[in-house]
Amino acid sequence: MIFLGLFRESILFAINALVVNKLRTFLSLLGITIGIFAIITVFTIVDSLEQNLRKSVQSLGDDVVFVQKWPWTFGPDYPWWKYMNRPVPDYTELDDILRKCDGAESAAFVINANITVKYKSSSIENVSIICASHQYNRVKNFEIDEGRYFTEIESSAGRPVAIIGDVIAKALFPYHSPIGQMIKVNGSKVMVIGVFKKEGESILGGSSDTQVLVPIQYARSLIDIRSDNLDPEIMVRAKKGISNDDLIDELTGLMRSIRKLHPKADDNFALNQTSLISNQFDSLFNMVGIAGWIIGGFSILVGGFGIANIMFVSVKERTNIIGIQKSLGAKNYFILLQFIFESIFLSLLGGIFGLLIVYVITLTAGDTFGMEISLSRSNIILGFTISILIGLVSGFVPAYGASQLDPVEAIRAS
Amino acid sequence: MAVVVRKRPVLITIVCIIGFIWIVFSLPAVFSPSIKKLGDWYPALFGMIVASSFISYIGVWNMKRWGCSLFIITFFIKEIMFVLINDISYPGIIVSVFFITSLMAYFKGMDLNL
Numbered sequence: 001m002i003f004l005g006l007f008r009e010s011i012l013f014a015i016n017a018l019v020v021n022k023l024r025t026f027l028s029l030l031g032i033t034i035g036i037f038a039i040i041t042v043f044t045i046v047d048s049l050e051q052n053l054r055k056s057v058q059s060l061g062d063d064v065v066f067v068q069k070w071p072w073t074f075g076p077d078y079p080w081w082k083y084m085n086r087p088v089p090d091y092t093e094l095d096d097i098l099r100k101c102d103g104a105e106s107a108a109f110v111i112n113a114n115i116t117v118k119y120k121s122s123s124i125e126n127v128s129i130i131c132a133s134h135q136y137n138r139v140k141n142f143e144i145d146e147g148r149y150f151t152e153i154e155s156s157a158g159r160p161v162a163i164i165g166d167v168i169a170k171a172l173f174p175y176h177s178p179i180g181q182m183i184k185v186n187g188s189k190v191m192v193i194g195v196f197k198k199e200g201e202s203i204l205g206g207s208s209d210t211q212v213l214v215p216i217q218y219a220r221s222l223i224d225i226r227s228d229n230l231d232p233e234i235m236v237r238a239k240k241g242i243s244n245d246d247l248i249d250e251l252t253g254l255m256r257s258i259r260k261l262h263p264k265a266d267d268n269f270a271l272n273q274t275s276l277i278s279n280q281f282d283s284l285f286n287m288v289g290i291a292g293w294i295i296g297g298f299s300i301l302v303g304g305f306g307i308a309n310i311m312f313v314s315v316k317e318r319t320n321i322i323g324i325q326k327s328l329g330a331k332n333y334f335i336l337l338q339f340i341f342e343s344i345f346l347s348l349l350g351g352i353f354g355l356l357i358v359y360v361i362t363l364t365a366g367d368t369f370g371m372e373i374s375l376s377r378s379n380i381i382l383g384f385t386i387s388i389l390i391g392l393v394s395g396f397v398p399a400y401g402a403s404q405l406d407p408v409e410a411i412r413a414s
Numbered sequence: 415m416a417v418v419v420r421k422r423p424v425l426i427t428i429v430c431i432i433g434f435i436w437i438v439f440s441l442p443a444v445f446s447p448s449i450k451k452l453g454d455w456y457p458a459l460f461g462m463i464v465a466s467s468f469i470s471y472i473g474v475w476n477m478k479r480w481g482c483s484l485f486i487i488t489f490f491i492k493e494i495m496f497v498l499i500n501d502i503s504y505p506g507i508i509v510s511v512f513f514i515t516s517l518m519a520y521f522k523g524m525d526l527n528l
Contacts, residue, residue, distance in 0.1 A: 293446055381457070393441070397472065
């Protein structure tokens with residue numbers, strides 16, 4: 001009960017200090033506000049980018065291995081001239097993988113190109129067309145919002161059917177359902193049989209919202225699927241319980257045998273996995289996080305000095321009140337807690353302002369940057385923690401000094 | 415009311431100065447990305463440990479018994495946290511035990527009041 005009374009009294013003192021010395025308090029709190037704002041903004045941006053990246057990587061499939069010509073990462077001694085002469089993955093290699101690879105749950109041959117899509121007088125240029133074999137829906141994570149996926153016959157016979165992204169569907173068919181409608185892909189008529197569920201912007205690019213998916217056998221009539229420029233790839237998903245490393249080991253042996261490589265010859269293919277991308281981004285995010293931590297740390301430090309300063313002034317101004325309180329029987333801890341609570345309250349107030357600014361920024365920045373930016377629970381907790389900690393640490397010394405004052409000397413002080 | 419002023423031994427002064435330096439370096443660690451990654455509440459817990467360490471050093475600096483008691487309690491809470499996150503530092507434990515031993519040696523001569 002006494003703590004509640006103390007708490008209430010301290011808050012009243014703090015509010016009084018705020019009201020009486022508005023400018024002084026505002027300038028002192030500004031340090032904490034800027035510090036909390038700097039740290040939490042950086043952490044929020046890093047967390048949001050990381051979250052978006054993980055989402056993008058997950059949509060690519062974290063248990064999928066990509067058989068390609070080029071590796072996704074390379075060091076400074078990267079022998080690109082050797083890789084130039086590598087053959088691109090071939091559609092026939094997919095059959096061998098599906099037949100012989102024990103660790104593969106499913107696999108799909110995929111190529112990506114840019115085309116123009118038309119419907120009546122509307123057209124969209126540079127649309128990403130994904131030409132994939134039938135098991136694409138088993139290696140790539142996506143959902144169909146309307147319509148259906150290709151049937152086995154449609155895929156193998158190369159029927160002119162397509163699944164389009166949400167953005168394309170809304171652009172070409174703003175007033176009615178696209179299902180069953182004929183669109184023109186590079187001048188060739190294709191029936192829309194499905195629409196991808198809206199995914200949103202992807203940090204790695206390649207969001208299904210702006211893609212058109214057609215069977216690879218149909219794509220043969222539109223483009224040269226063996227072209228080097230289309231960067232064909234074979235996506236292989238591991239069976240449950242099989243790790244990516246095991247799958248890569250098996251695929252390495254299999255691809256070498258398929259391509260009849262000499263035992264001493266280097267691999268002429270790259271086996272990529274999504275962890276390669278996320279690992280690269282992890283180090284970048286760590287660097288940004290540390291930079292924000294250092295910048296924000298200094299701001300917080302300055303803010304802490306500001307709070308300590310205001311508390312020393314507060315103790316000096318109220319010395320005779322402290323003396324009266326002590327002479328009326330107030331214990332040392334009562335005076336100590338009174339000033340500590342006041343200091344924490346002031347610091348917390350600065351922190352709340354900082355968090356509010358970050359929150360407002362997250363509301364507006366999300367639309368500007370085209371990605372979801374949110375103030376996470378952990379960052380809110382961190383903001384409050386830092387505020388309370390700074391209030392406690394910077395307010396303790398003045399508060400302890402006040403609690404140790406001699407009542408007679410304190411009353412005499414003017 | 416007479417204020418009790420006790421002379422601070424050199425060893426306690428050295429322990430406190432080392433402690434204050436440790437606080438200066440630990441304070442930014444509270445909101446470091448590495449602590450944050452451990453969990454939502456770890457920065458808060460670690461912050462509480464750093465703050466109570468700081469308060470305990472001020473108590474010890476002023477030759478108060480509550481400073482020693484708070485230091486020992488904080489030490490155990492800190493070590494339990496380090497065990498939970500599997501980050502036990504044996505040199506850290508040795509230094510802390512040395513500090514506690516030093517404080518205990520002068521405990522009787524310290525002030526009982528706040």
